Amino acid sequence: MKNYKIKTINNIAPEALDLFTENFAYSPDEENPDALILRSQDLHNYKFTENIRFIGRAGAGVNNIPVEKCSELGIVVSKAPGANANAVKELTAAALLLASRDIVGGIDWVRSLKGEEDIAQKVEKGKKAFTGPELAGKKLGVIGLGATGQLVGEMGLSFGMEVYGYDPFISLSGALNLSNQIHYSEDGKMLFKECDYISLHIPYSEETKNIVSRDLLAQVKPGLHLLNIARGGLVDLEALKEALEDGRVAKYVVDFPEEASLDLPNTINIPHLGASTPESQENSAKMVIEQAMDYLNNGNIKNSVNFPDCDMGQCTSAHRVTLNHRNIPNMIGQITAILAEEGVNIANLLNRHKDGWAYTMIDLDSEIPESLRKKLWAIEGVVRVRLIK
Ligand SMILES: NC(=O)c1ccc[n+]([C@@H]2O[C@H](COP(=O)([O-])OP(=O)(O)OC[C@H]3O[C@@H](n4cnc5c(N)ncnc54)[C@H](O)[C@@H]3O)[C@@H](O)[C@H]2O)c1
Secondary structure (H helix, E strand, C coil): CCCEEEEECCCCCHHHHCCCCCCEEEECCCCCCCEEEECCCCCCCCCCCCCCCEEEECCCCCCCCCHHHHHHCCCEEEECCCCCHHHHHHHHHHHHHHHHCCHHHHHHHHHHCCCCCCHHHHHHHHHHHHCCCCCCCCEEEEECCCHHHHHHHHHHHHCCCEEEEECCCCCHHHHHHCCCCCEEECCHHHHHHHCCEEEECCCCCCCCCCCECHHHHCCCCCCEEEEECCCCCCECHHHHHHHHHCCCEEEEEECCCCHHHHCCCCEEECCCCCCCCHHHHHHHHHHHHHHHHHHHHHCCECCECCCCCECCCCCCCCEEEEEEEECCCCHHHHHHHHHHHCCCCEEEEEEEEECCEEEEEEEECCCCCHHHHHHHHCCCCEEEEEEEC
16 A cells, blocks of 8 residues: 555644554644645645645535635545534534523623622522523524534424424435424525524535525514524624614524624624534544545545545555546546557446536556556546556
């Protein structure tokens, strides 16, 4: 097996790093690495050296990574879906309770009583200022039914809530796993009109930026409790400020504080604690390290955001060639023609595509020279060719 170098960025859980087998060297100082493993470091201005073929983001979102640029450089970007879903669900449970009962205001008030006399009596007299409704029997709308949204929906059910879910892009496995007690809706607006609590569990992108818009906030059920443990930028904060001021929104809980959110009334800013549990950091890092090793050793792709999932198992043939390329016509024809010209026999071939990009894996009955790799790379639209083994 070939040797590979992994550059680790941010603190990667040591229990996960132990998974690396002997043919992997890893450290934060690795020069000319084959892969990067990181958490939330922003790579938008990072200078990618030519050898980098894989980036593993030990987390769920990838907006710290210039994904399209990576695709053009033939770098597979993978993430760890679901690895921190339980941690985020648990923080959302806390957010739901904090949004409903004024626990934070109450704690602050009790702290302000320090040094005074008759605390117990003052507490009994003053506590009514912090009354808040129970969750049982209320309607919870979950926007995004991925790994976290599904768990949040089930958590809502366990609180005795009536749960509604919206996700026009739900995956097949997500749809199959969705609890039949969660009412699936094809109308996201309806959730905002009818629910007492809305929890966002969608990625941030150009499409979802300010998805909770002025228009949507104009239609909410008055007194809505809005939870955003997903990403900053999903809510139009100017419009939200007005909705909080006139009571359309009773409470906003956000895990992504920014200057504007600190100025909002009736808002609880949590310092991005969603995935801050030792378990989730270890799970995420383990998942991307397994993916990095499988990609570098065997060319298999799993949980990538820019290239399709592809798995031909462990590489046991004489030679395995992998090509990252644009999803354009006649790619396979051109690749197989070059191999045929050289008299190389194909034992197995797998081609998958995802959006504008594709990935082809070919097991060969004989080894091929480096010169052939260059010929394959010269095909227009091919951005990376690897000879594995
Ligand atoms: N607070 C934190 O620390 C923290 C930690 C992990 C994840 N997150 C955020 O939570 C999000 C969800 O995490 P996940 O693990 O469930 O991801 P996931 O990929 O499993 O699920 C995301 C779901 O959102 C759906 N979706 C996308 N666009 C949508 C839209 N416009 N309307 C409705 N649904 C839409 C997708 O179809 C998918 O099912 C992540 O993208 C990330 O931004 C936050």
